[in-house]
Amino acid sequence: MAKCSICNSRKGKRKCLVSNTMICSPCCGESRNEDICLDCSYFQKPKRKYNEVPKFTTSEMSNNDQLSAYSNVIEGALCSYDIELEKSLQDNDAIAILEMLLDKYHFSDENIENKSPTLISGFNYIEKAIQKDLSDIDREILVKIIGVIRFVANRRTKTGREYMNIIHQFVGQRIDTGVRVLSNFSA
Structure with missing residues (x-):
């Protein structure tokens, strides 16, 4: 087997679509470019580091009524969507929806893609509340x-x-702008 055409130290086990030569997997990973390598079977989109997205601290949120009200819009909409799904939304689904929102608002993705109709519907549901109230x-x-x-959500x-x-x-469940209902409320 021929040596890697990039490093010349390891065996080239993959055929590079760009250089049309054999390269090793480490060099393949290091030289990968989304624009050029999108059709390659070895290409994987880089994983997003959601933990590094800027965020308020929990104490900043709890000590600021306005920030709490903003978060209540999003979490209340998650509750409403969960009610529509007969309380079947799992935490990992809610986290995935929040990550889709970060894809849009932090990473500036124009098209939010996901294979799950439940998650896409949830994203659209929360997005509608954000557009209306925030x-x-x-x-x-x-x-x-x-x-x-x-x-x-990850911590809990x-x-x-x-x-x-x-x-x-x-x-509680978001009904409309500024209106929420606690599901276990008893008078």
Whole structure:
């Protein structure tokens, strides 16, 4: 087997579509370019580092009524969507929806892609609430709010619906602008 045409030290086991030569997998990974290598079977989109997205701290959120109100719009919409799904939305689904929102607002993706109709519908549901109630806030603030909500959801989840149960109990279902209903409220 021929040596890698880039490093000349390892065996070239992959045929590079760009150079039309054999290259090793480490060089393939290091020289990969999304614009050129998109059709290659070895190409994988780089994973996004959602943990590095700017976010408010939980204490900043709890000490600021305005930021809490903004987060209640998003979490209340998650509760409403969950009610539509007969409380079947899992924490990992909610986190995926929040990541899709970060794809749009932080990473500036124009097309949000996901294979799950449930997640796409959830993204559209939350996006509608954001457009209605939060369209006038600064994009950086919105990203930080979504970032902290995702952080809290990741921290709270263990096996399935711990985060969703918490927001149902403490945030409630968003009915309309400024209107939420707690599901276990008793008078």
